Amino acid sequence: MTLRLNVWSGPRNISTALMYSFRERADTCVFDEPLYAHYLATTTERSDHPLTDDVIGSMSTDADEVAETVIFADHGRPVVFFKQMAHHLVAGVPQRILTDCTNALLIRDPVEVLTTIVRQLPSPGLNDIGIAKQRELLHELRSYGQRPAVLDARRLQNEPERVLSTLCERIGIEWDPAMLSWPAGPKPEDGAWAPAWYGNAHTSTHFTSHQPKTEPVPAHLTEIAAEASEIYAELLELAI
Numbered sequence: 001m002t003l004r005l006n007v008w009s010g011p012r013n014i015s016t017a018l019m020y021s022f023r024e025r026a027d028t029c030v031f032d033e034p035l036y037a038h039y040l041a042t043t044t045e046r047s048d049h050p051l052t053d054d055v056i057g058s059m060s061t062d063a064d065e066v067a068e069t070v071i072f073a074d075h076g077r078p079v080v081f082f083k084q085m086a087h088h089l090v091a092g093v094p095q096r097i098l099t100d101c102t103n104a105l106l107i108r109d110p111v112e113v114l115t116t117i118v119r120q121l122p123s124p125g126l127n128d129i130g131i132a133k134q135r136e137l138l139h140e141l142r143s144y145g146q147r148p149a150v151l152d153a154r155r156l157q158n159e160p161e162r163v164l165s166t167l168c169e170r171i172g173i174e175w176d177p178a179m180l181s182w183p184a185g186p187k188p189e190d191g192a193w194a195p196a197w198y199g200n201a202h203t204s205t206h207f208t209s210h211q212p213k214t215e216p217v218p219a220h221l222t223e224i225a226a227e228a229s230e231i232y233a234e235l236l237e238l239a240i
Helices: 015-023 036-042 052-058 063-071 110-117 131-143 153-158 160-171 199-203 219-236
Strands: 003-009 028-032 079-085 102-107 149-152
Touching: 003 015, 015 028, 015 079, 015 199, 036 052, 102 131, 102 153, 102 160, 102 219, 110 219, 131 219, 149 153, 149 160, 153 160
Parallel strands: 003 079, 003 102, 028 079, 102 149
Antiparallel strands: none
């Protein structure tokens, strides 16, 4: 039986490092944000995502097709990891992507997210950082009888073996120490958006200890930061 694991993150949450970590497992194959093109083609909220045309040209914009040919396809491995963005759950995404898969959430302090995401999205909204959608998704998954694991980026950076081994136990797979490191550089699974977003990930080889951000949240984002921080505190209480 195949374990299909969606990890629902927001941008700048070290989700790419987590994907690289799972990629090192011999029993696992990974996919990078398979719903991104569907999101870009469907939403009218955003028009400033870097490399939008490249993303749309690189994968299907039809979520049903993505479900059939990617999420639920036979990839010849017992574990299939999908790095997902919570805000990509827009109209047209089939419910079975949630109900028929194992799901987890990867959260990060939104103050830290907002100080970095402005390099790619100068004026992000609450939806762009994913935290509100993650809370909504948590309640939806619980309504289906699931109890999704919640990972916190800071704890993952500071205690990768504890957090990852606990996650493996929660989702029913063996802990593999190979998950603690990976080779530097681009990976074949990287999405078409990697040149705009993955600079730090491509220089990494392991989870490094958390370093607090020193730059302040831009003034035009302070209200979003305050609202998002309340949601983050609620989700952090559930984190491994």
